[in-house]
Amino acid sequence: MQLSIAAVGLGIVNVVLAMGLAPLCEGILRKVTAMVQSRQGPPLLQPYFDLFKLLGKEDIESGQSPVMQRFAAYLSLATVLTVAMLVPMGGHTPLGKYSDVILLIYLLTLSGVSTLLAGLAAGSTYSLVGVSREMMAMLTLEPLLAIAIVIGAVHTGTLRPDQVLAGSVYHAGSFPLAGMMMFLIILFALQAFVGRMPFDTSEAETEIMEGPVMEYSGPKLALFKYARMVKLFVYCALFVALFVPWGQTGLYPVDIIILLVKILVLVLLVTLVAATHARYRIDQVIRYYAGLFGLALVALVFAVSGW
Amino acid sequence: MAARDVLNSIKKRFDGVIQRVDVPADNRLYLYVQPEMIKEICRYVFRDLDARYVISIGMDDRQHSDSFIVAHDFSFDRLNVLASIMVNLPASRPRVECISDVVPAANWAEREMRDLLGIESVGCPNPKRLILPDGWPEGVHPLRKDVPWNYVPPDYDETKEYAFDAVPEGCVVVPFGPFHPTLDEPAHFRLFVEGETVRGCEYRGFMVHRGIEKLADSVLTYNEIPMLAERICGICGCVHSVTYIQAVEQATAIQPPPRAEFIRTIMLEIERLHSHLLWTGLASHILGFDTLFMQSFRIREPIMWIAEKITGNRKTYGLCVVGGVRWDISAELKRELQGVLDNLEKEWTQVFQAVKGDKNLQARTRGVGIADRNLVKDAGLIGPLARASNIPTDCRRDLPYAAYDRVDFDVIVEDGCDVWSRVLVRVREIFESIRIIRQCLEKMPDTPIQLNIKDDLPPGRIGISSVEAPRGESHHFVVTGDENRPRRWRVRAPTYQNLQGIPAMIKDQQIADMTISLGSIDPCFSCTDRMEIVDIRSGSQQVYTQEELLRLARQRND
Numbered sequence: 001m002q003l004s005i006a007a008v009g010l011g012i013v014n015v016v017l018a019m020g021l022a023p024l025c026e027g028i029l030r031k032v033t034a035m036v037q038s039r040q041g042p043p044l045l046q047p048y049f050d051l052f053k054l055l056g057k058e059d060i061e062s063g064q065s066p067v068m069q070r071f072a073a074y075l076s077l078a079t080v081l082t083v084a085m086l087v088p089m090g091g092h093t094p095l096g097k098y099s100d101v102i103l104l105i106y107l108l109t110l111s112g113v114s115t116l117l118a119g120l121a122a123g124s125t126y127s128l129v130g131v132s133r134e135m136m137a138m139l140t141l142e143p144l145l146a147i148a149i150v151i152g153a154v155h156t157g158t159l160r161p162d163q164v165l166a167g168s169v170y171h172a173g174s175f176p177l178a179g180m181m182m183f184l185i186i187l188f189a190l191q192a193f194v195g196r197m198p199f200d201t202s203e204a205e206t207e208i209m210e211g212p213v214m215e216y217s218g219p220k221l222a223l224f225k226y227a228r229m230v231k232l233f234v235y236c237a238l239f240v241a242l243f244v245p246w247g248q249t250g251l252y253p254v255d256i257i258i259l260l261v262k263i264l265v266l267v268l269l270v271t272l273v274a275a276t277h278a279r280y281r282i283d284q285v286i287r288y289y290a291g292l293f294g295l296a297l298v299a300l301v302f303a304v305s306g307w
Numbered sequence: 308m309a310a311r312d313v314l315n316s317i318k319k320r321f322d323g324v325i326q327r328v329d330v331p332a333d334n335r336l337y338l339y340v341q342p343e344m345i346k347e348i349c350r351y352v353f354r355d356l357d358a359r360y361v362i363s364i365g366m367d368d369r370q371h372s373d374s375f376i377v378a379h380d381f382s383f384d385r386l387n388v389l390a391s392i393m394v395n396l397p398a399s400r401p402r403v404e405c406i407s408d409v410v411p412a413a414n415w416a417e418r419e420m421r422d423l424l425g426i427e428s429v430g431c432p433n434p435k436r437l438i439l440p441d442g443w444p445e446g447v448h449p450l451r452k453d454v455p456w457n458y459v460p461p462d463y464d465e466t467k468e469y470a471f472d473a474v475p476e477g478c479v480v481v482p483f484g485p486f487h488p489t490l491d492e493p494a495h496f497r498l499f500v501e502g503e504t505v506r507g508c509e510y511r512g513f514m515v516h517r518g519i520e521k522l523a524d525s526v527l528t529y530n531e532i533p534m535l536a537e538r539i540c541g542i543c544g545c546v547h548s549v550t551y552i553q554a555v556e557q558a559t560a561i562q563p564p565p566r567a568e569f570i571r572t573i574m575l576e577i578e579r580l581h582s583h584l585l586w587t588g589l590a591s592h593i594l595g596f597d598t599l600f601m602q603s604f605r606i607r608e609p610i611m612w613i614a615e616k617i618t619g620n621r622k623t624y625g626l627c628v629v630g631g632v633r634w635d636i637s638a639e640l641k642r643e644l645q646g647v648l649d650n651l652e653k654e655w656t657q658v659f660q661a662v663k664g665d666k667n668l669q670a671r672t673r674g675v676g677i678a679d680r681n682l683v684k685d686a687g688l689i690g691p692l693a694r695a696s697n698i699p700t701d702c703r704r705d706l707p708y709a710a711y712d713r714v715d716f717d718v719i720v721e722d723g724c725d726v727w728s729r730v731l732v733r734v735r736e737i738f739e740s741i742r743i744i745r746q747c748l749e750k751m752p753d754t755p756i757q758l759n760i761k762d763d764l765p766p767g768r769i770g771i772s773s774v775e776a777p778r779g780e781s782h783h784f785v786v787t788g789d790e791n792r793p794r795r796w797r798v799r800a801p802t803y804q805n806l807q808g809i810p811a812m813i814k815d816q817q818i819a820d821m822t823i824s825l826g827s828i829d830p831c832f833s834c835t836d837r838m839e840i841v842d843i844r845s846g847s848q849q850v851y852t853q854e855e856l857l858r859l860a861r862q863r864n865d
Contacts (some may be wrong), residue, residue: 037601125481129818130501197595198667206489206593207819277667279595281819282503284670 011094017256018084018237022229023047024087025263029271034276045274047229054222055153063215064123072121073220075234076114076227083107084234086161088241089246090256096162103151104161105146111231112138118224119212130211133282134202137192140289144189145298148182148242155179167245168301178303182230183243183298185292190239190266191273194232198277201285237267238257309386309736312491316356321348328485329769334706335557336390337769345394350409358383359700360412363782365420366704367451371767371794375426379413380771380782384705389771391784396426405430415807416799423450435470438513442467447512456518456525475499481818485514489593489822496809496825501818505609506811520796528791529555529764533627540831542585543675545578545624546776546782547798552627553708558770558847559629563758563825565710572710573644574618574626575774576740576747580651581610582833583606583733583740584776584830587658590730593669593826603745606654608779613647614639625854629764631757641748650743659734672727675773676812676824677726690779690801691736692828694720695728702775714746726827733829734835735771737833763791776801778829802831815862 026047034041063069085095086104112134122237152168153159165227166259169179202210213224240262247258280288310330317338318325340348355805358381366376374395381390396403405428407414417428418437425448439449442464447454457680474480478499485495495511519539523532537544537553549571556563558697563571588603611621619632626632636644662668683693694702701718702709714843719735721728768787773780779801788794805828813824 033597037598038605039601125479129481132503151611200595201819202596204819206595207822209488275598277596278591278671280667281671281817 007094007098007164008090013083014087014089014094015081017089017232018081019226020232021260022226023051025231025233025236025267029267029274030265032268032271033275036272037108041182051222051226053226055219057218059099059219060217062123062217065121066296068117069121069215070220072117073216073223074113075117076111077230078232079107079111080227080230082097083105083111083238084230086165087237088162088165088235088245088257089237090252092252093162096160100159101149101161101164102159105142105149108145109138111144111227114227115212118216122212122215124214126208126216126278127212129208130202130214133204134212136282136286137148137199137289139200140143140286140293141192144185144292144296145193145238147300148186150180150218150226151182151300152242154303165241167241176302179243180300181295181299185296186239186243189289189292191228192211192271192285194236194270195228196232196270198273199285201282204279207279211224214254232267232270233263236263236270239266241242308774309333309383310390311387313356313383313386313388313390314338317348317352317456320351322384322728324348331560332557334387334389335771336388338390338392340392340394342394342396345377345379345392346404346406346409348392349381349406351388352381353410355382358390359684359689360410361389361782362784362797362803363406363413363416363420364391364797365426365450366786366795366797367424368794369398370452373398375424377403377420378784379406379410380784382706382773382780384700385704386676387707387774389499391769401426402429403427405432407432410687411685412804412807414620415596415803422448424448425451438516449518450727450752456521466632469511471497471500477501482805483508483821489501489826490778492831494830496821496823498813498818500818503819505794505813505816505818505821507814509809512806520549520798523796524788524793526770526792529793530628532793532796534625536798537623537625540800541622542831543578543776543778543781544622545574545626546781547622547773547800548627549575549709550772550781550783551796551798552629552783553772553774554770554796555629555764555787556770557772558768558785558787559764561630561758561760563569564754564756565752566635566754567756568638568710569713569747570632570634570756571626573636573747574614574624574632575742576707576744577610577614577617579740579777580603581607581614581736582829583737584610586733586777590823590826594668596668600660602658604639606658609616609647609650613644615645627680627759630760631755636751642694645745645748648744651739654737655734655737659738661729662734668730669727671820672730672823672827673723673725674821674829675726676729677724678812680806682811686811687804688779688808689804690776691729691732692779692805692808694718695732696724697722700780701823702773703781705762706773708772708774710744710747710750712729712844713750714743726823729827766794778802779805800831802828806830 023249031041031044068287086099115134116131117126149164153163156163156168169182170176237259240259244262248255266293310333313336314328323346324344325338325342326341329337346498353360359382360384365376368374368376372395375399376393376395377389378393383390394403404427405417407417412431413438420426421428422436444460444462447460478501481498481500483498484490485493493514497509498505499507518626519535527535533548533552534549539547566613572653584603584607588600591599615621617636617640618626626634669738676694678688678692680696680698682688683696683698689700697720699720704718716739719732719739721731763785766787766789770785773782781801782799784797785793786795809825813821
């Protein structure tokens with residue numbers, strides 16, 4: 001099947017949206033955090049300046065294998081941007097016809113793999129501790145979203161992203177048990193997917209000094225930071241597509257604004273949870289994910305049995 | 308006569324061993340004993356009489372008694388007595404029996420004596436260097452009187468490296484320090500880690516030892532030392548200056564005017580307030596709970612401002628002189644301070660209510676960094692650390708000084724032995740400090756704030772003093788001397804003892820708990836190392852070698 005110009009164009013629009021607005025979401029997050037903490041906080045646009053500054057800095061090669069380190073930085077941003085092309089924004093799923101949700105699941109896992117590569121490339125004790133934590137977390141966390149997507153696939157009977165990522169967990173308008181369960185489970189896991197407090201164990205600045213990214217500086221660090229911001233944006237968009245897709249008008253600009261409002265609400269939620277919690281220890285994190293995973297399996301059984 | 312009671316029970320057991328006794332006050336006891344019996348007496352005092360080990364002090368007294376002096380300080384908390392058990396050692400061969408196997412807490416102090424004075428502890432279980440740098444030549448002991456204060460050894464060996472302990476089988480080394488974002492000061496914990504579990508550690512500190520004690524007994528004068536003492540620590544400086552001054556006053560039987568005592572009490576409590584608020588913030592930050600970190604610091608700020616209004620400085624108060632204080636608290640300042648306290652109490656009550664029931668905080672702190680009663684006793688742990696293990700030791704009540712005998716307050720204890728209990732102890736102590744300051748402001752009599760001392764202070768007298776710092780007991784030992792300066796001044800900061808408990812506290816814990824376990828003793832490395840934090844800002848890009856840095860440092864001095 002040949003890619004249509006329109007699909008490519010919409011894909012680029014999605015990427016531009018994600019890249020353009022992700023730092024703003026980060027800025028809102030930082031500003032609201034500051035308000036919770038009785039601080040003035042940085043200007044709303046500070047994340048843009050940060051990225052700009054980092055990108056202009058000297059590109060230093062460091063760590064055990066600089067080539068892998070560079071690759072990991074590119075990979076981390078590239079994967080989340082590709083995910084942006086598979087996620088519906090404003091009613092369109094750009095690559096909807098040309099891909100399937102299995103690819104989406106792979107890409108989401110790949111963004112975790114880029115962190116692992118970064119840690120291995122640095123090769124310091126702290127980054128390796130971070131790698132082992134990230135690996136443990138990935139193994140228990142990533143299946144959650146996969147299960148949600150599989151439930152959607154079971155309900156729609158297809159693997160096409162444009163159909164699965166359209167509130168399909170609820171099975172054509174009704175509110176089955178499985179869909180409601182997954183909604184809550186992913187809502188509770190969203191904080192972990194975007195790697196924010198209290199689930200940032202693999203970076204944990206005050207314990208293992210940013211773990212995998214400890215050797216990064218300058219432009220490569222900018223890519224990692226950028227990827228992290230885009231991740232927040234894209235995961236929120238993905239959550240909206242899977243669980244709260246309602247309110248579409250069919251008018252593209254209006255739909256985009258509705259989407260952004262929903263994303264904003266999720267970002268605020270993430271911010272408030274992050275600001276009111278202390279970081280969990282890795283064993284506590286794993287236990288938490290494992291609990292959610294158990295529930296997700298139950299939901300999957302419900303979905304397959306048609307509840 | 309509490310001191311006499313202690314003396315009599317020691318006398319009964321060790322008749323004829325005691326060479327000389329000095330009981331200058333009801334709460335102080337100085338015993339000179341035969342060197343051969345020192346270990347037995349320490350065992351008896353520490354185990355049978357259940358005294359708390361404070362510190363061991365070495366001193367070069369060859370110019371006066373042709374001997375080295377070693378003093379082991381103990382505190383009888385329930386009897387309110389501080390005792391110093393001393394021996395004279397021959398100048399030609401200063402050797403004394405090691406007491407670390409009966410009093411484990413004495414290990415560092417004995418190693419320090421060997422490093423700085425060359426007093427050998429026979430039978431020391433861990434005879435590694437503690438304080439002197441690796442390249443420092445053997446046989447040169449900087450605290451001896453024949454070594455000048457600015458001595459730079461010509462045969463310093465730059466290439467000599469520290470010999471680390473062997474790594475236990477199955478473990479990898481995770482270097483925690485010398486620089487780590489949660490340490491803020493240089494210290495090196497070499498963790499032996501299996502998976503995510505810490506199996507043991509080796510501590511290496513004293514990287515910033517600055518020889519403050521040497522300066523005091525060779526360059527400065529009595530009233531200059533408090534200014535230096537205050538700069539030992541960036542957080543509890545006033546504690547050190549008060550402890551030093553009280554030791555001098557105690558040695559020379561000077562009684563400061565009552566108003567001065569009240570003002571000292573108030574400033575010490577203001578310092579505790581700011582220190583505990585600071586700690587709450589830093590501990591939250593270690594746990595990644597930055598909201599509480601920021602709120603604590605916001606609540607703390609008015610305390611810094613009122614301190615600046617009273618003394619002219621946020622932190623270094625410049626408060627003490629021998630026989631009094633330098634700053635008075637006017638009626639206007641009193642009212643303002645009361646307002647600050649009212650506000651603090653209101654805001655801190657809210658924080659306390661929020662923290663008390665926080666499940667998330669408890670998940671990270673309950674059962675973490677356990678220090679049980681035996682560890683507290685053996686390692687000589689003090690302050691909030693001991694009080695969180697249900698051991699109600701508090702110098703303010705046990706060894707009253709300044710105006711603490713005239714105010715009413717509770718000693719806060721918790722019984723969890725873990726980090727959570729330490730959080731609760733510190734959070735609750737803030738309310739007690741507020742209570743103490745309020746009472747002081749009401750009861751403060753209208754007297755002068757300084758004595759007018761015209762005579763020279765008599766030489767050769769001993770004074771010891773303990774002050775309850777925010778982190779535990781700060782203890783100073785002073786021997787008065789000629790030329791308007793002490794002959795020996797020994798500082799024992801609370802972290803000096805508390806740090807020795809860390810290896811046992813982090814054993815078999817996760818790496819993630821290491822930082823908060825260490826943070827829970829509120830470590831102050833500058834106190835322990837006895838240095839001053841210097842912030843050097845340099846815009847230029849240049850990598851210095853150790854040699855160049857040393858040269859630069861010395862240039863600054865000249």
